Amino acid sequence: MTQADFLTSTFPPAVALPDADFTGPDRFHNRELSWLGFNWRVLEESENLRVPLLERLRFLSISATNLDEFYTVRVAGLRELVREGNTTPAQDGLSPAEQLVLINADARHLLQDQQRIFNNLREELEGNNIQILDRTALSEEDLAFLADVFMTRVFPILSPLAIDPAHPFPFIPNTGFSLALQLERKKDKRTLKALLPIPNQIDRFVFLPAAQGIIRALPLEELLLVHLDSVFPGYKAKGHCAFRVLRDSDLEVEDEAEDLVREFEVALKRRRRGEVVRLKISADAPGALKKLIMQELEVTGDEVVDIDGMIGLADLKELVVDSRPDLLWPSFTPRVPERVQDFDGDMFAAIRQKDMLLHHPYETFDMVVRFLQQAARDPNVVAIKQTLYRTSKKSPIVEALCEAAEDGKSVTALVELKARFDEAANIRQSRRLERAGAHVVYGFLDLKTHAKISTVVRREGDQLVIYTHYGTGNYHPITAKIYTDVSLFTCDADLGRDANKVFNYLSGYVEPETLDNLAISPITLKPRLLELIGQEAENARAGKPAAIWAKMNSLVDAEVIDALYAASQAGVKISLVVRGICCLRPGIEGLSDNIRVKSIVGRFLEHSRLVCFANGQELPNKKARIFLSSADWMGRNLNRRVETLVEVKNATVKAQIMSQVMAANMADVAQSWIMKPDGSFERTPVPEGAFAFNCHRFFMENPSLSGRGSAGASDVPKLTHTDD
Template identity: 75%
Template sequence: MYKADFLEAPRPKPVKRPELDLTGPDRFLNRELSWLSFNWRVLEEAENQKVPLLERVRFLSISASNLDEFYNVRVAGLRELAMAGNTTAAADGLTPAQQLVKINENARELMQSQQRIFATLKEEMAREGIQILSRHDITDADRAYLKEAFLDQVFPVLSPLAIDPAHPFPFIANLGYCLALQLERGKNKKSLQAVLPIPAQIDRFVKLPTEGDGHRVLFLEELLLLHIDSLFPGYQVKDHFSFRVLRDSDLEVEEEAEDLVREFEVALKRRRRGEVVRLTVSAGAPEALKSIVMDELGVRDDEVIELDGMIGIVDTKELVLDERPDLLWPTFTPRVPERVQDHDGDMFAAIRQKDMLLHHPYETFDMVVRFLKQAAVDPNVVAIKNMLYRTSRNSPIVEALCEAAEEGKSVTALVELKARFDEAANIRQSRRLERSGAHVVYGFVDWKTHAKIATVVRREGDKLVTYSHFGTGNYHPITAKIYTDLSFFTCDAQLGRDGSKLFNYISGYALPEGLENLSLSPHTLKPKLLDMIRAEAEHARAGRPAKIWAKLNSLIEPDMIDALYEASQAGVQIDLVIRGICGIRPGVKGLSENIRVKSIVGRFLEHSRIACFGNGHGLPHSKAKVFISSADWMGRNLNRRVETLIEIKNDTVKAQIVSQIMAANLADVAQSWVMDADGKFTRDPIPEGEFAFSCHRFFMENPSLSGRGSAGAADVPKLTHTHDA
């Protein structure tokens, strides 16, 4: 049972830091090292005994995937700057070269920890009947089975490549994983060097026959080493090692590109050929063979990481077995809001009754899909507009938009081609939409359109009514099952007009005038937030209650951080829930003693962006100012992207955000890490058997306030700031 009224969480005692220049770069923490700190928290979940075993394996894989992308993009960019001799310092004062040194040291330690954790997980999986074998562990019966599996399923897609003057070193694509081989011919002892790329199209773990409920697998590279004689007849392996390549995957787009679609199709092909930014090799690699690989790939010693264990640990995701539900999170089925059920599934009727905020994944994202599907077939709907930053390959939303266009409705789709790593999928979706008759626009060349809005114009009697959806996350039905995001549905006329003006801006480039609620980056969103922070500081100086609560993925923009510092010094109590990157120093006497930062890492990925301002009344309060947004507080989001911020004015939705969502996040203990003045996060130990409040569990068990229907919201728990058992 959760109490509705309780005291605020205690604040850490402020610390003095006389060695820091708090008027200079020392007041900021480094962005890249802060991101690595977040990935350490992800990896820590792989050791959390309160997490089911195979979910811990999943966290291990996620930490590896995160690190790959970090190198593909962030490290690649810093490397390019450093190689060009750029010495421009980041906000925290570190040059690109200095950052690379610190990143390299931290990332090496993180990768070694991944190997140590994987070794522990292997032992635990073995105790649960999941065995990961080497070629030295298999039986004669296994050998017979594997020979047939190799010839039927693996051999046809392999391309063994000799290395000699007639066979130059092959191109190894980004994320490419290979065996480097030193071979010797049995008859004449002639040596041969070769590379064997391991196809990504084949599972990394080869399943072996087993009796009962057990699960036995063999590394794919072990299978290959068993059958080298089939690939190089007459040769024996004298030495070998495995290696994996990461390349620069950032895209450069010509600002004057006349056809963005064609430009991105070319750029995607170029991505495969980016420069190598990291080479991971197995421990004990023979120096001569390793030198050849390094020289051919053009990497330096400091870009090589030697690991004693599994190369490409991201592939451990294959070990998360659906057939072992006892080792996974308990099944959770997202709720259909009661109000939608009261209206027999009619989204328009539910929205007409009152504004509605859905909290994903706790409330099903299917309601967003249903909203657009109903619009597609409703004869009274005349126009649909939708912004697609990311969506799934076989997107039901794209399908609904195509159906609407084919039905003769006016359909406009903004497809963002610069959604990193989803560019190819978005190109395919845009072609499909165009074929159906939809108007497809691609936004701005120099700014990403990161806003998430859909509008549906419906004829009701003698007037047109605009139904709007504003989201903090993407229109992606798959990620919506694990990302915590907000979907706000309204037929408020002001927001309808604002949404229409925004679409017109993106398609026609004419800056909208007279926006009534919506704030827009890179124009008015950042000034709006700064004004709200400064207004809260004025309330504090005047002796009125002053509080700020914010929930973000990242906080790094210097002007926003400085404004928060100024508000803290004025006496504003500031609580920040920052999932990932955080450049602010909390709890420093004279600078940020009223700022508290926490990070939540757990079953779901925190992704919603919320800002709450006490407005002279403190928090929680019905007169507080409450906003949801698509934007994190980063330079790119506030200064170089098209993002939205809207104020929530409906009382029920405000109460849901402040007294339920934000309060539960601030009250969480089970999945929370608290940040200190040096950017280090610590998890408070929870005594054995003691209750620890989990916001994820709370949201899974309790419906959202604004989604309640005829049952009413009176019995829905509202939290203020802490918890009780």
């Protein structure tokens, strides 16, 4: 099977696996191993010669960041289960202890490959006049320059720490990076062990003056080693190593917390002090130093990884410099939708004409910001309601909400404090909003609010009109530049009422009795999804065409997977685009003959959640039922979060999702991986010089159908392209 087959109704022959029991755990692939498989795909992009050199370096950095977060959250959770003696198997039948063994083996292999790829990229960078230096390669001129850098920018924030009976081993926070030193006093040869924490308040790399057009960078730890005599005067180094600590970073909050914000502030401090789940240390570390570090951090051998190379590859993103555009993706400026331009930038006028779906980052996220900024400054706007899951540090959306509140408008902001790793930022934003006069609510203690909704109530004549934005991504202008998401703007009264009912549910715990075009978790979303999958199965059994196209980040929920298996067995043709975790096993005879799965990893991070149900005809068709959602098909999203599943009724928006967004994802070859029955993914090689359709390139070149203005054609653009 090739990736291009995804655009046809042809499904490859299913594989027979007679030794497997598909009535039990064999029908699922392990969640954690599937995630590691996704990170392997990310890492392999750093070797993809179709990707510019510095972008390959960025992919390497992303894979390192991903793996760190995986250990601080997922692996930390499994370790806790093992420590408590929990042997309950996951849905694939593996116990927590068995999962840890498999994860450890795969992750160590991944770390080794990261270092191998780094060494290869380092050589390639050097061939392109970008050098990553070590202290042995420094000239006298370099040393003079670095002496000034060290004394003015580094030395003032260093904290050298002796280790002896009067100076116990210090606490090293999560992601803390340090040098461990064996020192000898020059005057009497007395020994001293010490730590030199490497400050994270300054960049990991110091850039030296360019020499003959060569960009040169020195890791900060190398600079510290050059100037040890300034940090520890009177001593000389007899041995050293670098090490980095990862700690359990999952949050626990008391169920009866009286002040949720204060409780989360305390929990964030606890995160820094979580138990160590992984210690990365230089492979050539002196034995005595390594033993001391392991004892003090209370880690065992299986929690230690010896790194023969650079520790902290995530910091390589600092080397992706704008001064070498020839080694980066070609520049791309997101479009302003033609329809918005037709109305001179007036978002409300553009939305009044008809529903509009914007595809980010190809259509600029600035339109979402403009929607709220215009609402804040429009004297006819009386109320704004907004969910905030992840926001940027200086969020223009928060600025607009504050401006509206200060202007006397009724502003309600639902701030999710439990947005992992963004909790501190969200606490700061909630304080700002409260000071501006907004009503700030935090939803449910036991449910994350992950829905992406914004409503603006505007007085028009003697009526109040609700303008609504439903999104698949966060209200975060920075990530919106690299995440693919969709934004639906509408003034449809039913969708507006549905949104207000959701806000009432979040702020007042008023469970909505009826919703017109919306399903929400944890109440109705999963039942609606199962009902729609079941209806396709009924259509297949009745001899009607039956198909499902769906796109998401992760597919884990056992009940949904079983429903898809049942639909496949009834004859429903199911094509899935799952970027990350997929616990469903496709293409197995008698189980999933009619299911195929692909993953797209490329320039942009696939993030939108879309699903199309054929509804008795071949896909695509005008009668299909089309939905956009904030939810992945995981237990946490369907059962433990507030999420939305929005049915799209506008004909143009439906055509855009089916025949443009989904069709292009199905047709992609250049960035696609096909999932095999055993849970692994395989990228079909593209012959040198052969055309390989790239959906990201296609979207950059073709405007979204529903955002076209008066000059736009109504036809869906063809999935063709002049180059790869």
